[in-house]
Amino acid sequence: MKNSKKYPPLVALFPNSFKIWGVIVMLLAFGIMVFVRQMNFFSEGSKQMELVKLITKQSMLTGLFLVVFSKAREEDERTNQIRLYLFAAAFWFGIIQILLYPIITYFIPSENSEMSAFQLLFQMMLLIIILPWILHLIKRKIE
């Protein structure tokens, strides 16, 4: 059943099939990153290694983007509402992360005192994907 015409999503979304493509892109990017590191093709810090890191990071973000911004199998007003809640939760999470990160790194020194855009977007989109599962598991445990 496809209700996208009856219940238009609040934001522009890709078709449902893009979720699978997103997962494939993410897994491929992760696999390539691990493979290149394990095989020691390029030395750490070299220009080639930085290029591999850049491409795989961007590919992972693209994969997550495709998963998050594609329609559910059955779209209706409830899926719209759930999506709205998830986006709001991710936005809150992002703001709190940005506010707390410098304070945490002040006490626990880290390479970067500021959070990168990749880290932030990756965590926000990952939260949108895993939060429904976490809530579902909690609900099942309570019941």
Added chain:
Amino acid sequence: MTNKIKSERAKMNITQQDLANRIGVSRQTINSIEANRYIPSTVLAIKISNLFNTTVNEIFQLEGDE
């Protein structure tokens, strides 16, 4: 907010899936409404009451201080 969807469904002898198909939503949405986990929009509430040949007030009632 409470509702009588489950009992009305039982009277008409239709499943959650049948009801969902007739009003164009997913079965999970009907399940959530019946369990009072999701409050439907006005449009959906009217569609549901129309299907049961009754008024919205007959199907959906406010609780306590709501």
